[in-house]
Amino acid sequence: QSALTQPASVSGSPGQSITISCTGTSNDVGSSNLVSWYQQHPDKAPKLIIYDVTKRPSGVSNRFSGSKSGNTASLTISGLQAEDEADYYCCSYVGSIVFGTGAKVTVL
Amino acid sequence: QVQLVQSGAEVKKPGSSVKVSCKASGGTFSSYTISWVRQAPGQGLEWMGRIIPMLGIANYAQKFRGRATISADKLTSSAYMELNSLRSEDTAVYYCARDPLESLGVFDIWGLGTMVTVSS
Numbered sequence: 294q295s296a297l298t299q300p301a302s303v304s305g306s307p308g309q310s311i312t313i314s315c316t317g318t319s320n321d322v323g324s325s326n327l328v329s330w331y332q333q334h335p336d337k338a339p340k341l342i343i344y345d346v347t348k349r350p351s352g353v354s355n356r357f358s359g360s361k362s363g364n365t366a367s368l369t370i371s372g373l374q375a376e377d378e379a380d381y382y383c384c385s386y387v388g389s390i391v392f393g394t395g396a397k398v399t400v401l
Numbered sequence: 402q403v404q405l406v407q408s409g410a411e412v413k414k415p416g417s418s419v420k421v422s423c424k425a426s427g428g429t430f431s432s433y434t435i436s437w438v439r440q441a442p443g444q445g446l447e448w449m450g451r452i453i454p455m456l457g458i459a460n461y462a463q464k465f466r467g468r469a470t471i472s473a474d475k476l477t478s479s480a481y482m483e484l485n486s487l488r489s490e491d492t493a494v495y496y497c498a499r500d501p502l503e504s505l506g507v508f509d510i511w512g513l514g515t516m517v518t519v520s521s
Binding site: 296327328329331333338339340341344345350382384385386389390391392393394395 | 436438445446447448451462463496498504505506507508509511512513514
């Protein structure tokens with residue numbers, strides 16, 4: 294199972310919205326509603342921020358939202374804040390769990 | 402609130418084995434699976450495999466079949482990941498993470514990670 298493809302880096306200014314893509318195939322992202330997203334700050338464990346494509350765990354800011362179209366899932370961060378600077382990973386399940394390649398978000 | 406408490410850092414020689422533990426503090430493993438995810442320095446997350454502690458059933462990513470063994474002790478709410486035939490490329494932080502039985506890839510609680518260094 295190959296890793297899902299994410300852009301290496303995404304940047305934006307405070308207050309802006311950014312979108313991180315996660316591209317798979319019709320065998321994983323395209324055929325599954327089991328897509329989740331994780332935020333990871335340096336030297337910290339990942340944190341779940343989106344699951345089942347669009348759902349947010351309790352306590353996660355509503356500035357984070359998820360969507361999917363075809364073989365690509367997306368994470369949108371609105372009202373970008375300095376604390377959002379981190380690495381973001383998508384994750385999907387089709388027979389086996391696979392993570393995305395990771396995207397580094399920089400707040401300019 | 403349940404916490405996953407992992408064992409301490411390890412330094413191992415190439416060819417040897419390592420066994421990392423993960424204990425649920427403040428709760429149990431009932432209704433959850435425990436996965437192991439590793440992250441090499443400066444690299445991304447890599448899922449290794451998981452276990453349903455209540456049933457003792459484990460499955461693995463293809464890459465780790467035959468070299469990794471995931472086990473659990475439901476009485477102590479502990480899970481273990483043993484990796485054999487270590488090589489330098491296995492140097493990584495190893496995380497355990499909890500995933501509800503009714504979902505897959507929804508890791509809502511993570512351990513802090515165990516650094517495993519493979520060096521001669």
